[in-house]
Amino acid sequence: MPFRSKRPRLSFITFFSLAAIAFLGACVASVPSGSNTGLRINASEPVEVALLVPGGSLAEADNFLATNLENAARLAIADLDGVEIDLRVYNTGADAQQAAQAARQAVNEGAKIILGPLYAEAANAAGVAVASRNVNVMAFSNNTSIAGGNVFILGQTFLNTANRLVRFATATGSSNYMILHGDDLQGAFGRDAIETAIRRNGSTIASIESYPLSQQAIVDRAPEIVEMADLTFTDTIFLTAGVNADLPIVATVLPERGLSTESIRYIGLTRWDAAPQLLALPALQGGLFAVPDAQMSGLFEARYNAAFGSSPHPLAGLAYDGIAAIGALVATGQSDALTAASLTQPQGFQGTSGIFRFLPDGTNERGLAVASVENNQVVILDPAPRSFGRAGF
Numbered sequence: 039m040p041f042r043s044k045r046p047r048l049s050f051i052t053f054f055s056l057a058a059i060a061f062l063g064a065c066v067a068s069v070p071s072g073s074n075t076g077l078r079i080n081a082s083e084p085v086e087v088a089l090l091v092p093g094g095s096l097a098e099a100d101n102f103l104a105t106n107l108e109n110a111a112r113l114a115i116a117d118l119d120g121v122e123i124d125l126r127v128y129n130t131g132a133d134a135q136q137a138a139q140a141a142r143q144a145v146n147e148g149a150k151i152i153l154g155p156l157y158a159e160a161a162n163a164a165g166v167a168v169a170s171r172n173v174n175v176m177a178f179s180n181n182t183s184i185a186g187g188n189v190f191i192l193g194q195t196f197l198n199t200a201n202r203l204v205r206f207a208t209a210t211g212s213s214n215y216m217i218l219h220g221d222d223l224q225g226a227f228g229r230d231a232i233e234t235a236i237r238r239n240g241s242t243i244a245s246i247e248s249y250p251l252s253q254q255a256i257v258d259r260a261p262e263i264v265e266m267a268d269l270t271f272t273d274t275i276f277l278t279a280g281v282n283a284d285l286p287i288v289a290t291v292l293p294e295r296g297l298s299t300e301s302i303r304y305i306g307l308t309r310w311d312a313a314p315q316l317l318a319l320p321a322l323q324g325g326l327f328a329v330p331d332a333q334m335s336g337l338f339e340a341r342y343n344a345a346f347g348s349s350p351h352p353l354a355g356l357a358y359d360g361i362a363a364i365g366a367l368v369a370t371g372q373s374d375a376l377t378a379a380s381l382t383q384p385q386g387f388q389g390t391s392g393i394f395r396f397l398p399d400g401t402n403e404r405g406l407a408v409a410s411v412e413n414n415q416v417v418i419l420d421p422a423p424r425s426f427g428r429a430g431f
Contacts, residue, residue, distance in 0.1 A: 084124040128141075178192055215244060245267075
């Protein structure tokens with residue numbers, strides 16, 4: 039365990055704004071579980087797949103993402119070997135009612151499985167709409183509250199990230215964790231995921247602290263947080279903070295108020311490399327965060343750029359992953375290829391950012407690398423696993 043000491047206080051950084059971070063949907067009622075397993079198919083014929091995208095939205099960002107998702111799906115279809123996919127695209131905007139209507143229409147028109155939609159409320163509505171038709175939905179959401187029944191989520195979850203980081207941190211000396219989160223929906227989801235991961239890995243939660251999402255509020259709360267870290271002998275602080283929101287403020291104010299960054303390790307639930315300027319913050323040196331398999335991500339980005347002349351949206355790979363999983367299952371030639379039992383096969387699938395698999399509860403597990411910041415640079419401490427059942431899981 040590192041020694042406890044004090045560092046000189048740092049001047050406060052004021053040039054970062056506290057903006058909201060995208061979280062794919064609010065907490066909503068999940069699809070009821072039951073006897074749903076998924077439709078059977080004729081693997082020797084083209085398999086009808088419905089792609090629900092946020093096109094037709096009033097937000098240009100949604101329309102841009104819709105195009106990227108469709109591009110990635112078609113790219114994946116082109117890469118399949120010996121499998122024919124009949125892809126039919128439906129716009130949902132950002133509206134749950136429209137998503138439910140699109141899901142019903144897709145099934146009426148022959149869809150054997152639904153890929154998408156994006157936002158949690160829309161995915162939940164789509165799942166409910168077709169649950170009685172025994173059709174599975176592979177949503178792009180990362181919101182675990184909608185997973186289950188006939189809904190499987192493709193988005194990277196907080197629990198998966200927290201599990202990977204806590205396993206590594208506990209194995210390398212962390213034992214007494216403070217969970218520090220913002221008072222918003224993302225903070226609450228992150229807090230719960232981190233708490234679950236810490237308990238699963240046999241470590242101790244020293245305390246759970248929160249702060250309102252404003253710069254002044256974080257400044258005001260900082261002395262209490264620092265005092266609690268000292269009183270509870272915290273050796274690791276797990277942050278939910280986002281790189282374009284509260285992270286730069288928290289990482290600056292806490293050391294300024296006396297928190298030792300030499301005796302306390304920071305862990306981040308979000309990707310610190312998403313904002314390269316943050317890598318220069320002294321408090322983040324030696325801290326941990328998770329990243330996808332860089333080699334696989336790079337291959338997908340290069341493939342997409344070659345096909346469409348631009349870089350893919352960060353979420354576009356989810357559509358490719360969904361088609362890749364469907365293609366791999368259909369290639370087995372089995373009529374039950376798209377049932378829940380097949381979707382949750384333990385060996386998983388190869389995706390655009392590494393391996394992934396669906397779990398029986400509708401959530402997913404993805405192979406992640408553990409990264410750190412050293413001398414203002416990202417360094418991979420533990421590479422992403424290339425198969426399940428090995429280190430990293």
